[in-house]
Amino acid sequence: MDADTITAVATPPGEGGIGIIRVSGPSAFQIADHIFRTASRLLPSGLKSHTLTYGRILDPDNGQIVDQALLGLMRAPHSYTTENTVEFNCHGGNAVLQQVMLLTLKYGARVAEPGEFTKRAFLNGRIDLAQAEAVADLIRAKTDLARQAAANQLVGRLSEQIHHLNEQTADLLALVEATIDFPEEELDLLDLKTTSQKAEQIAEQLDYLLQTAGDGRLLKEGLKIAILGKPNVGKSSLLNSLLAVDRAIVTDIPGTTRDTIEETLNLNGIPVHLVDTAGIRQTDDPIEQIGVEKSHATLTEADLLIIVVDASMPLDESDQQILEKVNLKPALFVLNKVDLPIQTSSVDLLNHLTGVTQTGIAPTIVQTSMIQQTGIEDLKERMLAQVLDADLSQSVLITNARHEEALRAARTAIAHAIDSMKAVMSAEFIALDLRATLDGLGDIVGHTTNDDILGRIFAQFCIGK
């Protein structure tokens, strides 16, 4: 346990209905005794754990009442940090909260560092590493779906799944090990077919989990979408419509957007970073030139491209150049300015694209008008559909880079083990990589010991002379 007591405002900054000051550590109760008066005159330190008690916060120096408040009290080890913890539920308002916090500081607490409550919960063994990391994700998460994924991890769904995989791998290893250490027990007929089937199943489950890592990252870090198009096709207006705010300067002079503009949009709970690129065109203007180069860089980072074409103009060489980018990334096509007389129809565009695309997938074309504000919702839906094909809110997602790395290591190792089985290698070579698989999983949920493997062998086989 830490020797010092920490304090912080636990509610988000701003003028809320209520505000909470949380204090955790060995002197949390004494601090409450100093500054909180219950209606019943009982000292807070004498209160039952997990109770809310009405009372007043006052400054003992001058007896002045700071606020009327509820005191929540949790005794060690039954609190989030496993330490004695009190929470002052005050009326919102920065001034009050500041004053209460100053009082807690005065009576022995220090200001908590960011994430320190969670750090203590982890260091005191209250939550495991996977859970601690989920909390960190939770704090950082920008959108609802991301919060849900982090929350799932927090309640241990990820741990549960990996524990399950760990069990399967440990049993498999025990089977293999038994044939090595007990050759005289007539177990030395390792059924490689069944064994490799089991290993394949483990590999599949790892693949499934790893697949979600992409989605998990998406949820946390968001999706990057680059808006491409020759100058003045309405990229900036499109961005503004998607965001429904005036962010980019919109004029009808080509090349107005000289730099890339990035905005974050909440698309059904997924953060989407929209990047409006400077028009890609040959230019001598050195400043605009920088913008063009930046656009190319954006292109390589993007998860999805939105390629905008002006419906009121015939397709020209600049359009051609841009349309060729279609093969680089998944792309959506926007035929803009459909309110004007049509020079390029979606059939024209489609015909043109059939010559260009190599993927063989029919391109998605959305018709929009920024003037009439049509097609925007359609575009949003298709953007989302393009990236996500499943309902993410119910699945277990890998949102953490360390977990992903550990699972990848396990996946590589089990692939090696399967190779060894197929090559009919001797059992100890198979065991080498099954152990590495277990180590990878163990990095997330704790390690399987040699004794555990031996225990499994003795439980399953009659061994010994």
Place this chain on the structure above:
Amino acid sequence: MRAYYKNYDVLVIGAGHAGCEAALAAARMGCQTLVMTLSIDTIGKMPCNPAIGGLAKGHLVKEIDALGGEMAKAIDETGIQFRQLNTKKGPAVRSSRAQADKKAYQLYMKQVLENQDGLDIKEGLVEELLTDHGKCIGVLSRTRTAYLAQTVILTAGTFLRGTIHIGDVSYSAGRAGESSAERLSKSFLDLGLEVSRLKTGTPPRVNARTVDFNLMEDQPGDENPRPFSFSNNRITQSQIPCYITYTNPKTHQIIRDNLMRSAMYSGRIKGVGPRYCPSIEDKVVRFSEKNEHRIFVEPEGRDTQEIYLNGISASLPEDVQMDMVASIRGLENAEIMRFGYAVEYDFAPATQLYPTLETKKVENLFFAGQLNGTTGYEEAGAQGLMAGINAGLKVKNQDSLILDRSQAYIGVLIDDLVTKDIREPYRMFTSRAEHRLQLREDNADLRLTETGYRVRTISTADYQRFLAKKQQIEAELERLSNTKIKPSPETLDQLQKIGLPSIKMPTTLAELLKRPNISYQQIQGLEIQDLADSYILRSCQPVPAKIRDGVGHIRTVEEQVEIQIKYAGYIARQDLQIERFKKFEAVRIPNDFDFLSVHGLKTEAQKKLAQIRPLSIGHASRVPGVSPADISILMVWLKNRTKSSDSSSTEIPAPAKVPAGSN
């Protein structure tokens, strides 16, 4: 009380397998050494099964040999049947095993001890450990003579409060009478050392004259028996066969009917027996679906009729044992010479020891062997050797020798013993070694002999022989990697003739050997007549008419080359794991580190760490009850400490990656 006229550097109590190796190692290092034994006639005695080696145990014997111990040489000299186990598997898990002529083995050991310079042997009974200011300074014998020594190694085996159980009969089994053993036990407890209780068992032994071997399967020795010791090239003595028979439903019925008369099942025995060596009662109860259990019928020597029935250790009453044995094929008329029994004994949990095997409580006092909760002659010998070496190094004021888990099975053994709680007698298995692919029997000398020479347990002659072999291996590896053959018609013809796959491009012999199902022998059979067809890469020398210039290599050199080339990919992966392991072993925890002052550790972890006092973060991660989170906390504290003292520049790895523990 009077003091013996000599002062010793190292005093070893007990001359079993641990005691012999300890005494020999210390004496060979140049220490004035005394070994005290209850009876000189029982030096190197094998009280249980008449065999040395076996899975993972063979590895230990080879390592003992590579470090200058005696066990391998003794069994090479006195073995009556030699077998390689797991020959169908890869090289890392092949193990050597040999049946021993028990009496011959003892006699051999006794002679080696008698002829060792710097080693005195004394028959006598030790009653008390003498200490001065918390340090052990010698022992007191029953005849009231004090033997003084700078270091004392206790290898008391199962002598502390041994109790034998046969059915409903139990009796005390201190071979020299219980009062004396009791006194040593008391001296032990007076020093604050703890003991706990274990059990093990033995099977009945029968007279060969009354056994019908014709009704059993033969189990002959290997055609080309291979020696244990790196200093022996071949085994020359004749071998005698062992036999195999089986229990049957009738046997099992007899056991089931009399289960409540078994000492184990009637609740008389409180110690914990080994799961890997269950009694026949256990096998019948726990695996009731099996209709038979195998019995290895093993002779105890050339000059005796006694036969050891390996596989039916029992604590049943004598009449039930007779019925049980008579129900078994080939043993219908067998006359039991010694009945099987279960034995309970005290052991000293080795968590009281440093990895040097010195006790934490009493300086200069070392424990080794079965006393530390192990089972097996090999496990005992390995500890004896290491205790002998570390006592010797301490006397010489040199750094102690601790082998880590990636260096040797001995390292795995001792690390496990001093770190974990033993709940059953500890036996070595290859699955206990994480770095098994590198801890092979065949390379034990390459792993350890230089270390043995450094501490002077390896003689100069043995070391020279080792260097020559090592050089041959390196030269041959280089030759194979640098000799390329071209796909000329003659060469392809040659390859086909000796059953090697064809090649399309110029290929080195090493690359060829790497392919599946190709042996070194086949490569050696390659005779390229046209010199232009092959060439040596680096030196560009023409290759001799016959590519094999490995003539005269001993078999072990060829084998080593083959293994190193053939399994290079796997070995490289193993090496990566070893690297990761070493990184955490390298983060040292200072000797005076106060684990109790680390806030945030689970109370259980804190207590265990304070008790074990691990030497490194890696070591700490193997302590039972210590979680990855505890290790993260420990790392944070060590980092802070390093920062504040700024005396060490040890790089502490990021806490997120916690070492794979093995507790």
